[in-house]
Amino acid sequence: MHLLIPAAGVGRRMGSDRNKLLLRLKNEPLLAWTLQAAEASQQMTWIGIICQSVDEPDIKTILQDLALTTPIQLIQGGSTRQESVYNGLQALPTDADQVLIHDGARCLATPTLFDRCAEALQSCLGFVAAVPVKDTIKVVDDTATVQNTPDRSTLWAAQTPQGFQVEQLKAAHAQGIASGWTVTDDAALFERCGLPVKIVLGEETNFKVTTPEDLKIAEMVLSDRLDES
Numbered sequence: 001m002h003l004l005i006p007a008a009g010v011g012r013r014m015g016s017d018r019n020k021l022l023l024r025l026k027n028e029p030l031l032a033w034t035l036q037a038a039e040a041s042q043q044m045t046w047i048g049i050i051c052q053s054v055d056e057p058d059i060k061t062i063l064q065d066l067a068l069t070t071p072i073q074l075i076q077g078g079s080t081r082q083e084s085v086y087n088g089l090q091a092l093p094t095d096a097d098q099v100l101i102h103d104g105a106r107c108l109a110t111p112t113l114f115d116r117c118a119e120a121l122q123s124c125l126g127f128v129a130a131v132p133v134k135d136t137i138k139v140v141d142d143t144a145t146v147q148n149t150p151d152r153s154t155l156w157a158a159q160t161p162q163g164f165q166v167e168q169l170k171a172a173h174a175q176g177i178a179s180g181w182t183v184t185d186d187a188a189l190f191e192r193c194g195l196p197v198k199i200v201l202g203e204e205t206n207f208k209v210t211t212p213e214d215l216k217i218a219e220m221v222l223s224d225r226l227d228e229s
Contacts, residue, residue: 001043001118002096003161004088007031007051007059007104008077019055020209021104026222030209032062033107033222039068040111043118048091049104050075050084082183086173092166099169101186102161108205108221114161120200121163128187129202130156159202162187168195 007021021031031049038044047070051059056074063072075091077084085101092099098121102109113129120127133155139147162185164172172189175181183189187197205221207214 001041001045001098001100001121002092002166003038003044003047003100003102003114004075004085004092005031005034005038005047005049005102005104006077006081006084006088007049007055008084009081009105019052019058021107022055022058023215025107025209025215025218026226029058029062030107031059031104032066034102034104034109035062035066035068035072037107037109037111038102038114039066039070041114041118042111043115044070046070046093046096047072048075048088049073050077050088052077080182081185082173082176082189085186086177089166089170089173096166098163099166100161100163103208105208105210106160106206107209108203108207108218109161110203110206113203113206117161117163117200120198121165124198125168125195126162126164126187126190127198127200128162128185129159129200129206131159131202131204131206133157156199158185158187159206159208160185163200164190 009019022029025033038047049059051074075088078087100117117129133152136152137150137155141147172193175193176189181192190197209215209218
């Protein structure tokens, strides 16, 4: 299975002056935890890290320290996540028929989740890892007035990995460029093209580390895991 890791952000909400994936969590960069989980999966045969040129020296140092056995390629990132994934798709090896896309900031994903996602892609065109929403959700207008309350039983919180057949995802990205669509994940492009997107059960701890508070929670999760191992 081929894996693309968008890692070209700047971490504004983290309040950091550098890519948040280079921040340390339990004495290792966030990106290192993501890579180690992918490496421990039984399915990954190639990993592409989509990053900005300014971060390449630091990422190369991380890779040198980890000494992973999975082939890894650094790919030039774009100005948006959508553009970065497009660049990643163009850099896939020619024999890539299927691809998983996983945000580097979801550094608590487990090898089991990667394996489950890779297996799911054998029987569908596209999927998104997700978990059922537990909170009641309110839809509000621009005056902060509640408009409606959707049925919670139909709501799922999207995560990554998201997985797709490469040919269809490349076509969806091309259609997105031609139509001027702006989306926050690849599943949304599939949806706009009328392609089916399945749900694969994610993990409650597979949250995106975005703020300093998230970093503290991730530290606790990892401490618990290390104590159990």
